[in-house]
Amino acid sequence: MVKKITTSMILVFVLLFIAIAAIAAGIIYNQDWYWNNRNSSERDNNPEVYNAVMANMTENPEQHLGEHSLVQIAVQDVSWAPEANVMTFSFKVTPKDPEHFELHSMLNLDEDGASVDESSSIETTEDGEDRSMHWLWRTDVDLGMSQGYGHIPGFGPVADMMDDNSKQLLLIDWEGTTDLILDSGEAGEGAVKLPMYGSWDTYRTTEGDVYFWAEYDLDWLRRDFEKTYPDRKDDFDKLITKDTLSCQLTYKVVEYADGMGGKLHTSGIPGSAEFVIHPRK
Secondary structure (H helix, E strand, O other), X not given: OOOOOOHHHHHHHHHHHHHHHHHHHOOOOOHHHHHHOOOHHHHHHOHHHHHHHHHOEEEOOOEEEOOOOXXXXXXXXXXXXXXXXXXXXXXXXXXXXXXXXXXXXXXXXXXXXXXXXXXXXXXXXXXXXXXXXXXXXXXXXXXXXXXXXXXXXXXXXXXXXXXXXXXXXXXXXXXXXXXXXXXXXXXXXXOEEEEEOEEEEEEEOOOOOEEEEEEEEHHHHHHHHHHHOHHHHHHHHHHHOOOOEEEEEEEEEEEOOOOOOOHHHHOOEEEEEEEEEOOOO
C-alpha cells in the first residue's frame, strides 16, 4: 500500500524544520532577552523605562577589550536613555579553554551569605548561616526551579554542583564596577573618571557562558559628579551630551580551590573592557 503525503504532513515537516533551525541558530541572551524574560516584571511595572531603553539601544558597541589569559569578554549592547534617567548594558563572559575550565559567577558562590569556616567540622545540609564548606548555586537559564540542596538546579558543595568537576572552576568577580569617562576635549580640563553605582544581575546558560546586566541611575551620577567636582558642577550637562562617551568596566577571575580562605576574595587575575556610547540626539 502506498501512503500519500498530505498537506498537513508537509506542514508538520515545515514547522519541525523551522524549530530545528531556531535551535541551531541559538538564543542571544542580550538585553532584549533579559527585559522580556528575566526582568519582565520591571518591564511591565515601568514601561516608560523599558521603552526608553529599547529606543536608545546600540548592539555590539565599539569596544576595546583588555587581554585576559582565562576568559573572553564581549559587551553585547548598551543603552543611554536620559529621558528615563538610566543607562544599561550587558556583557558576556566565556572561558577561553572550556575543555579544561568551567566558569561560574562569584555571586553564585555562597549565595545565602553564609559565613564559611573551612576549619570547622560543621557539614550542614541545611540552609544555615555557618558551615565548613562553600556552596555553589546552580540556577542556569532553562534549568527550571531550584530543587534544593544537592540537586541541579539547586545548591550544594562546589564539586557536586559543577557540570564536570574534573575541570578547574573559574569564578568571575564583577559587582557593577564601572567608570564613566567624561572628557570635555578642552585644553586645561582633564578627563573625569566617575565611578558608577547601580544594580546588576548575573545569569549562566547551560552552554557554560556567564552574562551580566547592569542599570545605572543618571540622577545619582549627576549628584556624584557635583559632589566630587564642586567647581565644575555646571559642566555635567555639557559633558554627558557630547557625541561620544566612554565606559570602563573592571573585573577579576579567580581559580577556585578548596581551603583558599580569605584569598578567595583577594586573589584573582584582573581584567578590563572599555566601550563607547554614542548618545542619540
